[in-house]
Amino acid sequence: MRRKLAAGNWKMNxxxxxxxxxxxxxxxxxxxxxxxxxxxxxxxxxxxxxxxxGSGIAIGGQDCHAATxxxxxxxxxxxxxxxxxxxxxxxxxxxxxxxxxxxxxxIRAKARAAMDAGLKAIICVGESLEQREAANTLDIIGGQMSxxxxxxxxxxxxxxxxxxxxxxxxxxxxxxxxxxxxxxxxRARLERRxxxxxxxxxxxxxxxxVKPGNAADIFAVSNVDGALVGGASLKAADFAGIIxxxxxx
Ligand code: 13P
Numbered sequence: 001m002r003r004k005l006a007a008g009n010w011k012m013n014x015x016x017x018x019x020x021x022x023x024x025x026x027x028x029x030x031x032x033x034x035x036x037x038x039x040x041x042x043x044x045x046x047x048x049x050x051x052x053x054g055s056g057i058a059i060g061g062q063d064c065h066a067a068t069x070x071x072x073x074x075x076x077x078x079x080x081x082x083x084x085x086x087x088x089x090x091x092x093x094x095x096x097x098x099x100x101x102x103x104x105x106x107i108r109a110k111a112r113a114a115m116d117a118g119l120k121a122i123i124c125v126g127e128s129l130e131q132r133e134a135a136n137t138l139d140i141i142g143g144q145m146s147x148x149x150x151x152x153x154x155x156x157x158x159x160x161x162x163x164x165x166x167x168x169x170x171x172x173x174x175x176x177x178x179x180x181x182x183x184x185x186x187r188a189r190l191e192r193r194x195x196x197x198x199x200x201x202x203x204x205x206x207x208x209x210v211k212p213g214n215a216a217d218i219f220a221v222s223n224v225d226g227a228l229v230g231g232a233s234l235k236a237a238d239f240a241g242i243i244x245x246x247x248x249x
Contacts, residue, residue, distance in 0.1 A: 002203050004034040004219075005159065005226035006243045007122065008233025009062065009090055009207075014040055022051045024236035032056040034226065034246050038233065039090055042076055049085025060088035060122070063096055066109035068117075078110075078117035088120040090228070092148050094165045104147025112150045115157045122159040122205065122228065123148055125186075129166035137164075138185050145189055153194065155201025160186055161228040167208025169230060176221050179206055183223035212241025219249035 010018070022038060029036060039060040040048045049059050061081040068077050081089055091114065092107035111121040125144040127137045141162070149158065162182050167173055174182075183204050191199030206218055207228030218224060226246055232238040 002155075002201060002225045004246050004249065005037060005203055005205060006034055006239070006246050007037040007060070007088075007090075007159075007161075007205060007226065007228045008039065008239055009093070009228055009230050010038065010040045010044075010234060011062070011095070011230060012041060013234055014044060016044070016047065018234070019044065019047055019051050021234065021236045022048055022057070025239060026052055026055045026057060028236055028240040029056065029243055032243060032247065034243065036243060037088055039088070042081075042084075045081065045084035045086055058087045059085050060090065061086045061119075062090050062093070064089050064091070064110055064114055064119075066106070066113045068113065078114045078119050081114075082117050082119055086119060088122060088159075089114045090122045090124065090161075092144070093124045094126055094163060094168065104144055107148035108150050111148065111158075112152065115150065115152055120157050120159060121153075122161050124161045124163050124207070124228070126163040126165050126168075126208070132164065132166065137182065141182060141185065142189060145186065146193075149193075153198070153202070155198055155203075159203045159205060160190070161205040161207050162186060163207035163228060169209070171209050173209050173214060173218075176217060179218060179224065180221045183221065187223045210242060212238055212245065215242045215245035216249065219246055 036057045064078045065075040091110050096102045114121045127140045131140050203225040205226045205228045210227040210229045
């Protein structure tokens with residue numbers, strides 16, 4: 001049985017004042033029956049960890065370097081995230097693939113480093129609008145999965161997030177059939193590569209314009225084990241609405 005997960009990706013949003021929202025989320029979800037994760041900017045990791053201490057909310061990073069330490073100005077190692085209180089790290093988000101030209105092999109190296117350090121890795125995959133319109137979605141997702149998911153993955157340390165690039169921050173969402181098709185495909189690929197036991201235990205998140213109003217429908221789709229939420233995770237009331245929908249799914 002896979003434990004459901006509501007993950008919030010704050011991206012490059014939030015200074016210390018945003019911790020009020022985290023405090024409010026903690027109050028709104030005193031005894032959650034699903035896993036809750038908030039990935040704030042790295043500057044807030046340590047403070048966010050203190051805010052959620054003793055609650056059902058976990059804290060995660062948004063990226064890490066593939067090396068354990070060294071001359072990499074501006075970067076953070078997996079160990080540093082762990083030390084700041086993170087349990088998880090998002091890797092290969094399309095914004096990093098685009099802004100920082102991250103390739104599948106870079107993401108796989110980062111995922112190896114994260115897993116070696118004891119972090120869970122949320123590895124993101126997703127197609128552009130052009131790729132979907134050219135009917136290449138499954139090919140693209142399959143290639144991203146083989147390239148960026150490391151061999152050491154297990155149901156414990158790997159989470160895969162399907163985030164169609166054209167659905168991120170746009171208010172556009174694929175149809176429920178389209179989401180189901182991709183999630184079933186990801187599940188089948190994981191089972192083929194890692195065997196049924198591991199393949200079935202990896203959690204699959206949908207991300208891209210998830211809101212309180214569409215969450216219940218999305219969570220009813222097969223092989224959707226939760227969501228990776230951007231904009232709607234910044235406000236406690238919105239994210240709590242999504243968490244409620246997941247708890248009822
Ligand atoms: P939105 O929920 O703002 O569309 O962002 C999704 C996302 O990119 C989460 O990682």
